[in-house]
Amino acid sequence: NAGVTQTPKFQVLKTGQSMTLQCAQDMNHNSMYWYRQDPGMGLRLIYYSASEGTTDKGEVPNGYNVSRLNKREFSLRLESAAPSQTSVYFCASSEQGAGNTIYFGEGSWLTVV
Amino acid sequence: AQSVAQPEDQVNVAEGNPLTVKCTYSVSGNPYLFWYVQYPNRGLQFLLKYITGDNLVKGSYGFEAEFNKSQTSFHLKKPSALVSDSALYFCAARDSNYQLIWGAGTKLIIKP
Numbered sequence A: 001n002a003g004v005t006q007t008p009k010f011q012v013l014k015t016g017q018s019m020t021l022q023c024a025q026d027m028n029h030n031s032m033y034w035y036r037q038d039p040g041m042g043l044r045l046i047y048y049s050a051s052e053g054t055t056d057k058g059e060v061p062n063g064y065n066v067s068r069l070n071k072r073e074f075s076l077r078l079e080s081a082a083p084s085q086t087s088v089y090f091c092a093s094s095e096q097g098a099g100n101t102i103y104f105g106e107g108s109w110l111t112v113v
Numbered sequence B: 001a002q003s004v005a006q007p008e009d010q011v012n013v014a015e016g017n018p019l020t021v022k023c024t025y026s027v028s029g030n031p032y033l034f035w036y037v038q039y040p041n042r043g044l045q046f047l048l049k050y051i052t053g054d055n056l057v058k059g060s061y062g063f064e065a066e067f068n069k070s071q072t073s074f075h076l077k078k079p080s081a082l083v084s085d086s087a088l089y090f091c092a093a094r095d096s097n098y099q100l101i102w103g104a105g106t107k108l109i110i111k112p
Helices: none
Strands: A004-007 A010-013 A019-025 A031-037 A043-049 A064-068 A074-078 A087-094 A108-112 B003-005 B010-014 B019-021 B024-026 B033-038 B044-050 B056-058 B064-068 B073-078 B087-094 B100-102 B106-111
Touching: A004 A087, A019 A031, A019 A087, A019 A108, A031 A064, A031 A074, A043 A064, A043 A074, A043 B100, A074 A087, B003 B087, B003 B100, B010 B019, B019 B106, B024 B073, B033 B064, B033 B073, B044 B056, B044 B064, B044 B073, B073 B087
Parallel strands: A010 A108, B010 B106
Antiparallel strands: A004 A019, A019 A074, A031 A043, A031 A087, A064 A074, A087 A108, B003 B024, B019 B073, B033 B044, B033 B087, B056 B064, B064 B073, B087 B100, B087 B106
């Protein structure tokens, strides 16, 4: 019953370093998402992929890139990490359609020093 | 602009008392509304949703929510609160582009 799995759980980066957050879902969902959560700001969408082979910018895409590797996997890359990217990152997935539920991973805590 | 508001940053309730966590929305078209719960250092868990039909929606852990179209509200309720209900609660609504608009979250504290 894995659902949405994301790695790593915790990461500390130095400013300017790069890293990739990995995400995989086993629910055969078409759509996948990357959110960041910051205190007092709720959830903000970084990028999403409505279906395999497509990706689109969300509310806060600057400083990030994504890859929809296949239907199961959707990775988020920070090319040159900045302290402003210190946050908790959540991957999520859903079937397409307005009424479908989004299911979340357990989160990745990223600190950029 | 489309938006979701959770007017209370924090709600305090005594164990055993009824609880309400408020949510109002502003989206175009038919609203699709969701409630999620987040326990400390965990991901968001789906509680319930309103798509169409009965205005009272029942969900996980004894929670329910009432859709009120005239007041554009979707308040989360539970008849008798448990200490284990203490968590962060998020309301969300689908916008016309099918993306979820999130409220800022309400911290629910249930005191023994």
